[in-house]
Amino acid sequence: MNFPVVPLGKPRGERADAARNREQLLAAARAMIAEHGTRKVTMDALAERAGLGKGTVFRRFRTRAGIFRALLDEEERRFQERVLSGPPPLGPGADPAQRLIAYGRARIAFLLEHHAIARAALDRAQPIPVGEVAMTRPHIRMLLGLSGSRLPHPDTLAVQLTAALEGPLLLYLSMDEDAAPPAMEAAHPLAESWQTLIERVLQVDLPPEDAVDG
Numbered sequence: 001m002n003f004p005v006v007p008l009g010k011p012r013g014e015r016a017d018a019a020r021n022r023e024q025l026l027a028a029a030r031a032m033i034a035e036h037g038t039r040k041v042t043m044d045a046l047a048e049r050a051g052l053g054k055g056t057v058f059r060r061f062r063t064r065a066g067i068f069r070a071l072l073d074e075e076e077r078r079f080q081e082r083v084l085s086g087p088p089p090l091g092p093g094a095d096p097a098q099r100l101i102a103y104g105r106a107r108i109a110f111l112l113e114h115h116a117i118a119r120a121a122l123d124r125a126q127p128i129p130v131g132e133v134a135m136t137r138p139h140i141r142m143l144l145g146l147s148g149s150r151l152p153h154p155d156t157l158a159v160q161l162t163a164a165l166e167g168p169l170l171l172y173l174s175m176d177e178d179a180a181p182p183a184m185e186a187a188h189p190l191a192e193s194w195q196t197l198i199e200r201v202l203q204v205d206l207p208p209e210d211a212v213d214g
Contacts, residue, residue, distance in 0.1 A: 018060075021052060021056055021060065022060060022070075024050050024051075024052065025046060025050050025052065025056075025057060025060060025061075025067075026070060026071060026074065027050075028046055028049040028050035029041055029046055029067055029068075029071060030071070031049070032045065032046065032049055033116075033117070037116065038068070038116050038117065038119075038120040041064070041067060041068075041120070042064060043057050043058060043061070043063075043064055043067075046067060063123055064120075065120065065121050065122060065123035066123075067120075068117045068118075068120040068121035069121045071117050071121075072114065072117055072118060072121055075110070075114055075117075079106070079107075079110050080135055082106070083103065083106075083135070083139065088102075089101070089102035090102040090103060090106050096143040096144075096146040096147040096148075097143075097147055097198060097199075097202050097204045099143050100140065100143045100144075100147075100198045100202070101194065101195045101198050101199075103136075103139060103140070103143070104165050104191070104194035104195070104198065105191045105194065105195070107136065107165055107166075108165070108188065108190045108191050108194065109188075109191075111166075112190075136162050136165060136166060137158050137159060137162040138158075140158045140161050140162055140165075141154060141155065141158035144157060144158060147202050149201075149202045149203065151201075157201070161197070161198075161201070164194075164197060165194065
């Protein structure tokens with residue numbers, strides 16, 4: 001039992017030339033970020049780097065923040081594919097408790113790794129995003145149901161666990177846009193705290209190595 005990938009990224013039915021332009025622009029944006037960080041990525045600079053007209057960039061992304069939201073969409077899709085069809089314990093085939101812990105660890109690593117892009121994706125004219133939770137909540141709810149634990153309010157618990165997991169996004173959004181995120185090691189405090197939380201909720205005791213994404 002798994003949930004479908006959230007439909008992020010380029011829309012279906014996109015014209016071939018529009019799809020090529022999109023990939024060209026995103027590739028140029030990634031190269032600019034790798035070389036100079038997110039601050040140097042502007043609509044004009046991206047158009048020049050990609051060798052496309054400014055109008056193309058504006059039609060595609062609308063705003064500077066839209067560039068980074070598109071990049072996050074791409075990374076979110078790859079992350080979701082790992083969860084839905086990758087190797088266990090993050091992917092199918094492991095014990096539900098192991099998958100819950102592995103999901104949290106992998107999600108925390110994802111949020112830390114992409115902190116600069118997430119921060120740059122903020123649009124002052126729009127509500128502040130708090131992470132891509134469209135998959136997180138139903139995935140957690142599914143694994144809680146499969147765990148066999150007698151939980152009195154699993155739907156509410158899934159909402160609370162989602163908040164606990166996606167909440168750290170607010171911490172790294174306050175970091176400098178170009179600051180390197182903390183190294184995501186097996187013993188990272190956020191990852192360790194997530195495992196402790198799941199063990200207490202499900203009343204299990206798993207060694208750390210059981211939760212590492214293979």
